[in-house]
Amino acid sequence: xxxxxxxxxxxxxxxxxxxxxxxxxxxxxxxxxxxxxxxxxxxxxxxxxxxxxxxxxxxxxxxxxxxxxxxxxxxxxxxxxxxxxxxxxxxxxxxxxxxxxxxxxxxxxxxxxxxxxxxxxxxxxxxxxxxxxxxxxxxxxx
Numbered sequence: 608x609x610x611x612x613x614x615x616x617x618x619x620x621x622x623x624x625x626x627x628x629x630x631x632x633x634x635x636x637x638x639x640x641x642x643x644x645x646x647x648x649x650x651x652x653x654x655x656x657x658x659x660x661x662x663x664x665x666x667x668x669x670x671x672x673x674x675x676x677x678x679x680x681x682x683x684x685x686x687x688x689x690x691x692x693x694x695x696x697x698x699x700x701x702x703x704x705x706x707x708x709x710x711x712x713x714x715x716x717x718x719x720x721x722x723x724x725x726x727x728x729x730x731x732x733x734x735x736x737x738x739x740x741x742x743x744x745x746x747x748x749x
Contacts (some may be wrong), residue, residue: 674749684731
């Protein structure tokens, strides 16, 4: 085991004409490089963590992701709930088909309504024509 004193020198080159650096400066350069790498990793970690979103709490909750029309039913309710304590929302509802060439066979009421904090409202989705089969269920996505 060798012990370096504070005035020890370290030869950085095998060339005898190259100047010798004091060991304390060499260690500072190594520590400085390691510290900047550590600091860079710390900054990258903080940046990554700050981009992660906090848990989200929905203000509005829709009663389901699907609507099932039974053969003999002409309309289906869909609830919308405002779970916020202080936010008031203005809700606009409409029906559209995924195929733009085909008109959706439904209407939805009310088309526009206000929902206060803690309030629940029911949308009515009604058939606008008798195009759905009467002998089985029909499933639609909300």
